[in-house]
Amino acid sequence: MNEINEHTPLSPKLSETLVMITKFFGNTADLSVMRFTLRGVKCAAVSVEGMVSSEIVGELVYKPLMSLENETTATPTELKKLLTENALMSSDRTAARTLGSCAELVFAGFVLVFTDGADSAEAVGIQGYPTKAVAEPTAENDLLSSQEAFTEAVRTNISLVRRRLRTPKLRFELIKCGKLSGTETAIAYIEGKTDPKMLRELKKRLKSVELDSVLGPAFLLPFLEKQSDKLLFSEVGTTERPDMLCADLIQGRIGILIDGAPFALVCPYLFAQGFESIDDYAAKTYFAVFLKFIRCLSFLLAAAFPGVYVAAVNFAPEMLNMKLLLSLAAGERSTMLSLFTEMLIVMLLLEVLREASIRLPHAIGTAVSIAGGLIIGDAAVKSGLISSPLMIVVGITATASYVLPAFAQQLSFIRLMFILAGGFAGFFGISVCAVMITANICSQSLAGIPYTSPLSPFRKKRIMNVTGRKNFAALARDKTTVSEFR
Numbered sequence: 001m002n003e004i005n006e007h008t009p010l011s012p013k014l015s016e017t018l019v020m021i022t023k024f025f026g027n028t029a030d031l032s033v034m035r036f037t038l039r040g041v042k043c044a045a046v047s048v049e050g051m052v053s054s055e056i057v058g059e060l061v062y063k064p065l066m067s068l069e070n071e072t073t074a075t076p077t078e079l080k081k082l083l084t085e086n087a088l089m090s091s092d093r094t095a096a097r098t099l100g101s102c103a104e105l106v107f108a109g110f111v112l113v114f115t116d117g118a119d120s121a122e123a124v125g126i127q128g129y130p131t132k133a134v135a136e137p138t139a140e141n142d143l144l145s146s147q148e149a150f151t152e153a154v155r156t157n158i159s160l161v162r163r164r165l166r167t168p169k170l171r172f173e174l175i176k177c178g179k180l181s182g183t184e185t186a187i188a189y190i191e192g193k194t195d196p197k198m199l200r201e202l203k204k205r206l207k208s209v210e211l212d213s214v215l216g217p218a219f220l221l222p223f224l225e226k227q228s229d230k231l232l233f234s235e236v237g238t239t240e241r242p243d244m245l246c247a248d249l250i251q252g253r254i255g256i257l258i259d260g261a262p263f264a265l266v267c268p269y270l271f272a273q274g275f276e277s278i279d280d281y282a283a284k285t286y287f288a289v290f291l292k293f294i295r296c297l298s299f300l301l302a303a304a305f306p307g308v309y310v311a312a313v314n315f316a317p318e319m320l321n322m323k324l325l326l327s328l329a330a331g332e333r334s335t336m337l338s339l340f341t342e343m344l345i346v347m348l349l350l351e352v353l354r355e356a357s358i359r360l361p362h363a364i365g366t367a368v369s370i371a372g373g374l375i376i377g378d379a380a381v382k383s384g385l386i387s388s389p390l391m392i393v394v395g396i397t398a399t400a401s402y403v404l405p406a407f408a409q410q411l412s413f414i415r416l417m418f419i420l421a422g423g424f425a426g427f428f429g430i431s432v433c434a435v436m437i438t439a440n441i442c443s444q445s446l447a448g449i450p451y452t453s454p455l456s457p458f459r460k461k462r463i464m465n466v467t468g469r470k471n472f473a474a475l476a477r478d479k480t481t482v483s484e485f486r
Helices: 014-024 054-066 076-087 099-106 154-164 196-207 242-250 271-275 278-282 285-315 322-333 339-359 362-382 388-401 405-442 472-477
Strands: 031-038 041-048 093-096 110-115 121-125 170-177 183-190 237-239 254-258 264-267
Touching: 014 031, 014 041, 014 099, 014 110, 041 054, 041 076, 041 099, 054 110, 076 110, 093 099, 099 110, 099 121, 154 170, 154 183, 154 242, 154 254, 170 196, 183 196, 183 242, 196 254, 237 242, 242 254, 242 264, 242 278, 271 285, 271 405, 278 285, 285 339, 285 388, 285 405, 322 388, 339 388, 339 405, 362 388, 388 405
Parallel strands: none
Antiparallel strands: 031 041, 041 110, 093 121, 110 121, 170 183, 183 254, 237 264, 254 264
16 A cells, blocks of 8 residues: 555545554544444544544434345445435535545544445544633623633634624634644624624634644744734733633734633733723723722832832932831841842742632632732741841732733733842933833834724824723714724
C-alpha cells in the first residue's frame, strides 16, 4: 500500500479503507470500529469514544441499521442510497471522501458509516462529549443581570448568544485554528452594524495563525493585536457573560468564541469599557455617575498612590500637613529600611499573595490572604520592618485595585513604574512616567479605531456613557456604531 496522508482518497474496498484509517489514526486506543453486514453488503461504523453520545448513536444509527437487516439483498449503490435517504436520520449530516475529512469529522463527534463498494462515507453528527454545565460568572459579578456564564463548549456558547439575539442578522462564522488541534473558532457579529473593513481585517489576522495548536485565547492575542509586546493595555477584551457580549455586538463590535475557553474575546476593546458594568443600567443616573467616579478614583489610587506617597515623603515633605508629617516621621524612624525599599518589598509581597490566592483552591486561597494580610503584616509592623502609615497606603492601594479586575495586570506593572519613578526622581519622575503611560495608551488603535475613543477623539454624544450612563430611551435613539468611534 502506498504512503497515506490526509489527501488520500477512500478505497471502494471496505477492508482497505479500514486498514488505511487504522494506520492513519495510529491505531489509537479510543478509535471504535464496528463491523456488520446489511442486505448482504459489508459495512462498518467508525467513531471515537468519548466524542459521541452512546444513547443517541444507538437511537439514530444502530437501531435504524438493524431494522434493515432482514430485508432483501441489495447492491452497494442501492444500500448507500437507502442509508442516506431512509435510515440515517440526523440534522447534521455530510459525506467524507478523504482520510483528512474522515479525521476532521470523527474527532468532531461524527459517526462514519462505510459500505463495501462505495468510495465515500456517510457522516452523522452525534456529538456527545462531556461539557461543563452553564454556571454563574466568577470574575464579572453583577447583581441585577443574568447569572449565566460561558462554558468551554463553543456550540453551547453560540446558543447562549443566539438565545438573546434572535435576529437573522446575527452571524457566526467558524474558522479552524491550529494545524494539529483544529480548534473551532467562531466569529460573531451583526450584519449591518459591524464595520466591514474591521471584519475583513480581523478574519485576515485569524487566518494568518500558523500555530500547531490553539488551546486558548492567549494563543490568538499576539495575532489579533499588532505590536502587542509594546502596548500596556490590550486592544482585545474578554468577557465571560453572554449578555455583555450581546451588548457589544449590538454596538457593532466583533466577538470571538474559542472552543475550550469559558469566555469570549471582544474586538475592539476601548479603555472606557474597563470602567463599565451592566449593572450601571439598572441604577439611577446619579448613582451610575457616582460609581464611575469611584472606579476612576480607584484606578488612580491603585496605579499612582504608592509612587506619589514615596515621592511626597522623600522629595517634597513640605506638601504634607505638619501633624501628618510628624506622624510619618515617627513611623519611619522606628523602621530599619528606607521608605523606598519598604514600598518595593511590600508591593512585591502583595503580588505574591495575590498570585497565590488565584492559583490555589478557593478555600486555601482565602486562608493565604488572611495569613498574609493579618499575620505577616501585623508581625512586620510590630517588628519594625515596615511602618504603620505604609501599611495603610498598601491596604488602600490593594483594595482599589480589586475594583477594576479588567486592568489587574496593567495596574500591577504601572504601580511598580510609579514607585520606581517616585523613588528615584520624585514628582518629576512621576510626571514623566504619567506622560509616557498616557502616550502609550493614546497610540493604541485596532483597525483604525482609537483605544481612547470617545474621549480622544472627542465624541460628544458618546461621552455620557463614559461619565455615567444613558437611559434606555436615549440608547434607543442613539444609532452609533463602532465605525463612528474613528
